[in-house]
Amino acid sequence: MADPDLAKHGFFWPDMPSDHADHTERTQEGAIVKVATAFFEEMERRSEKVNPLKLDGPISRDEWHSAKGRKRPIVDQWFYVDVGVFIAPGGTGKTTLLLFQAICIVLGLDLFGYEVRNAGPVVILTAEDSRETLVARLRYMCHQLGLTDEQVQEVRESVIITDVSGKGIKLTTVEKDVVMPSKVLDRLIVEVGLLCPSLLIVDPMVSFGVGESRINDAEQAMIDAARRIVNTVQCAVLYVHHTGKANARDKTTDQYSGRGGSALADGARMVHVLQRLDPAEWTSATGDTLGPDDSGFVLARPKMTWCQPQPDIFIKRRGYGFERIAAVDPTEGAGAITRQNADKVDQFLRDEFVKGNKHTGRTLQALKMMPRQSMRDAVERLMTDGRLVSEAVTTGRGGARTFLRPIDRPN
Template sequence: MNEARALQILDASANRQIFPQPVAITQAEWETARSTPDCIVQDLLYADVAVFIAPGGKGKTTLKLFEAIHIALGLPLYGLTIHKPGAVLIVTAEDSREMLVARMRSIAQAMKLSSSDIHKVMQKVVIVDVSGNSFKLTEVRGDVVKPSDGIDQIIEACQAIKPVLLIIDPAVSFGVGESRVNDAEQGLVEAARRLRRALNCCVQYIHHSGKQNARDKAVDQYAGRGGSAFSDGARMVHVLQSLTPDEWRDETGTELEKNETGLRLARPKMSYCAPVGDILILRSGYHFQHVERRTTSKQAKAEGAANQLEQFLIFELSQGRYHSKNTIESQIINLKRGERRAAIDLLIASQRIESRDVPNIGKNGRRTYLHPIASPSVTANRTENTPETEDSFAGEKVVFASPPLIENSSAAKRPPPIEPSFSCGSPNNDGEATANPANRSIDYIEVEL
């Protein structure tokens, strides 16, 4: 057999696909199988394929160094627990090893790490520079994109390191180009899966945003450049975007100083945990700080409307007036129609109001009303001269006392006082019940307006 023929047989053997023999599930598999891989960082990184997306120049590599230090030392990251601290391997085809070491040194100084912690970081965060040597994770064989021999080289090199996180920066430098976008991305996903299987670590690609996505500040899982195979194949997708001073103020309630940058780290795809919110990061030079998000103005407004409506219902109930959703919408209260409906839904969802039967409704039969939990079922005395108003409960007429007459025309557009001066046995702001004044019967309540 000549040498050319031998090479053909060897090449065919290397490309031969092997399908495992199907076998039944064993008892041991049934009892020990896990639904999630090892968790490295709570709600952030698991031992599987991940993609980290950001526009150019946003400091994504520097942020990865910051994260690597925390994982190596086991320090909480963005307020999240490190469940599996250990070594981090960074394979770079863009920035040189020297530049990354210098950045990491500056981050360690900003973190005020001790000399022993710095020594540990120097041992645990390993940087391999492959820029300019054509090292690839995929190649084209038989017009198909497949993992390259570089995978085996990484696996062999990692036997002594045993990393919990492998960062590949940037993804585009390790594939076959973008002429066949989704095939190229799927090839990188398959390469990462081989690495994950052999090393039981998280394999995270650093990927650039698409141009328009960067301009639009998109933070969904398809914010990366190229096709969709990358994000579809990954089990974790993180997106980094910068925030303007106004956006930062809205999110945190604080101002950005001259040399500070606000960053949003979104987690649009997390396959192994419940949906999680964005992480806000304040950067000043090489110092990174996790900042808690304040309650958004929209949330605060909705809660304020719910509080106002709850107080309205408590007051009305003390006057012997029972309201349904329909009657609330017809009342003089300083809330728009949509706000009233949203407030009702919020109060019901938070179990602050509930549906109860209207007492003493008469011959029309018992119907329901919205009862505020913070108030007991009380009815103010009515007189024969009390004006009455009709409302409909499922087609039936219900009679209740009208609100107090307001003579001032401008005041007539406002609701009854939110905090009227009366005692009805309902809880106060401290959650303590107010005593029934003068031991009066609960059927009679004196109201001071």
């Protein structure tokens, strides 16, 4: 009798002679070797095409007239068919924000007011968050966005998530003390190329390189690896990267905000930097107020090679939804901060007055509810608006002779 496993491969001869079965097994192995050989030959061919060993010839007439001055946009003034890096501190929610951007690219929806010019699949290689976690976030996001069943189906089919955490997948390697793209990269190029994506996200970049012992060499090799993907697959490649500790504390948004060396930012053609804002910073920048369930961010694009310089945008997150909020003039933002502080002081004085406690400007400052100047500005604003008065003490006791009273409270 034949090996029952052969039935899975289409062999149904029940009384197959053993010598014939051995021959069939050898034939199958030969076919597998043949396919594998063809696979690697194709990868080698593509590699040679991307990295030719011969110098190019003179510029032809057709090339002279057809050469384009900038890369094809995926999202206008946002993502182009080139290498990019997205920098943010750990725990900021950068991966969730990227999932939101992936949904917009897949469905062709405007991204914070920017037009998606070439919608298509988005491939995500993650070595940090599990596939299950990212799928759940996508589901929550689609629900919060109110997408139709057809749109949800498109997201499910076109956002390709591959979790390689713990598998040691590296896009670069060290050979003879030189950091260079690895053989895994060739396989990735073939796999990604079959999907014809608009964007490939690699998250986080540090998990796919050789480490940070030779910082700039390692970063430059990652740039070279990404360029090979871009040139072969013709999609945008975005590395997710963390900020340095000092940059995170200082909330810098320049192109060198990422930890490590300068080669990554120098080699990338798109650099996006995300920083979280506290409520006061958010209000100062936007005039808007963050609720208890809200988070505010500034997204800078300090390096955009293929378009004019772009302004910072301010993003409010609530749950799994993201909304762009317009920036305001610094004077208007400062005024909004003063109004917020005034409301806080007003409510505090009202609550204290009910309890029988009376405060002066000095006792308010002693409570350290806010910086001294902010407290002074808030009290001045309340008095200017007619919401607060300085009233004389009528008890005849020593000490302070006036106190601050909310205007609509009786003596």
